[in-house]
Amino acid sequence: MNASARIALVTGASRGIGRAAAVALAAAGHHMVLVARTVGGLEETDDLVRAAGGSATLVPLDLKDFAALDRLGASLFERWGRLDAFFANAGVLGALSPLAHLDPKLLDELVAVNITANARLIRSLDPLLRASEAGRVLFMSSSVARKPRAFWGGYAMSKAALESLTLTYAAECASTNVRVNLLNPGGTRTAMRAKAMPGEDPSILPTPEDMAPLIVQMLSAGWEKNGELVNYREWQKTD
Numbered sequence: 728m729n730a731s732a733r734i735a736l737v738t739g740a741s742r743g744i745g746r747a748a749a750v751a752l753a754a755a756g757h758h759m760v761l762v763a764r765t766v767g768g769l770e771e772t773d774d775l776v777r778a779a780g781g782s783a784t785l786v787p788l789d790l791k792d793f794a795a796l797d798r799l800g801a802s803l804f805e806r807w808g809r810l811d812a813f814f815a816n817a818g819v820l821g822a823l824s825p826l827a828h829l830d831p832k833l834l835d836e837l838v839a840v841n842i843t844a845n846a847r848l849i850r851s852l853d854p855l856l857r858a859s860e861a862g863r864v865l866f867m868s869s870s871v872a873r874k875p876r877a878f879w880g881g882y883a884m885s886k887a888a889l890e891s892l893t894l895t896y897a898a899e900c901a902s903t904n905v906r907v908n909l910l911n912p913g914g915t916r917t918a919m920r921a922k923a924m925p926g927e928d929p930s931i932l933p934t935p936e937d938m939a940p941l942i943v944q945m946l947s948a949g950w951e952k953n954g955e956l957v958n959y960r961e962w963q964k965t966d
């Protein structure tokens with residue numbers, strides 16, 4: 728690993744948007760810390776990172792294991808003493824259903840993965856981000872966080888809570904070197920989207936690779952905005 732490389736952590740790096748972002752961040756010179764449960768998926772991402780000329784540290788863990796998130800912060804501190812970019816990308820959809828029929832186990836998972844794990848990661852990683860010359864944090868939202876839609880209630884309320892968490896953290900970081908923002912990718916060609924919209928033709932959707940350059944930009948030292956929600960479709964029109 729290049730000694731001057733920025734250190735970037737991506738959750739949900741085993742497939743989808745997280746994988747594409749990890750490869751693009753590696754190509755842009757970051758050493759990658761890749762988090763997800765599926766070891767095979769992390770290894771495939773690692774292969775792509777290496778092919779892009781980068782390097783990665785694989786951290787297979789379940790984001791519902793909150794003690795492991797505490798240990799992750801401690802390990803990163805021991806190894807590098809800082810974290811420069813944190814892409815809080817991992818998420819679950821749950822199931823699209825009327826709220827009255829929402830499976831309690833899926834509701835618990837939505838809260839644990841989409842909300843609590845991110846709050847616990849902020850707690851664990853905040854000292855490392857503040858130790859960076861330019862700590863950058865990006866959380867993933869969705870249109871339904873602000874525009875509730877029938878049958879999307881579980882996912883929507885989790886993303887609304889995540890937006891609140893993100894914007895609070897951004898306000899708390901305003902006078903530091905840390906910048907904290909939100910990205911709404913819009914419908915993207917991934918496993919999650921196929922689960923939500925099984926009848927949709929995926930070829931009409933942007934790919935994770937299409938939006939990776941925006942993610943790299945929002946996690947770069949040059950990105951000074953704080954507490955903003957960027958919508959990929961709008962950025963695409965102006966870029």
Ligand code: NAP
Nearest residue numbers: 739741743744763764765789790817818914915917919920
């Ligand atoms: P995806 O293809 O389903 O990938 C989700 C990632 O999250 C996987 O790498 C998965 O890894 C990880 N993950 C899920 N549960 C986990 C857990 N308990 N512990 C550790 N990792 C876990 O999803 P995607 O479409 O790329 O979505 C990425 C983000 O964008 C999500 O936050 C999603 O809500 C948001 N988003 C997506 C769309 C879209 O159209 N795709 C639209 C709006 C917002 P493992 O299964 O290996 O653990």
